[in-house]
Amino acid sequence: MKIFLKIIKYSSVFLISILLILTMFFQYKAEKYLSEVDNKYGLFKDKERISYTPFLVFYLYAKTDKDFYLTYSKYLHYPYKEKGLSTKYLINNTYGTYFIYCYFTKEELSQKKD
DSSP: OHHHHHHHHHHHHHHHHHHHHHHHHHHHHHHHHHHHHHHHHOSSTTOOOOOOOOHHHHHHHHHHOHHHHHHHHTTTTHHHHHTTOOGGGOOOHHHHHHHHHHHOOHHHHHTOOO
16 A cells, blocks of 8 residues: 555655646747747737736636637737737647737737727
């Protein structure tokens, strides 16, 4: 019984460590992408970040709830339009949707109709 508990303990520590490493890796990639886009086009320089949800949590939730993902992904072009840029600069829709989620409220987006 003691060996079984030891195995469970070390397995759970290992799984939690892997999950934390994955979360940090994907968050780093997302923040690096934001930084590159923001430095190049200045999309979010004058905006205050509203949500600090980790990217991996956002991604998994978006995969399970398509309506949630579509709510934000249909507004991908607005930061570009506000800066007078063409939407041909949209590179990564998942990261872009994550940043729309982080920087805009649903109410703010619903007011931005074409």
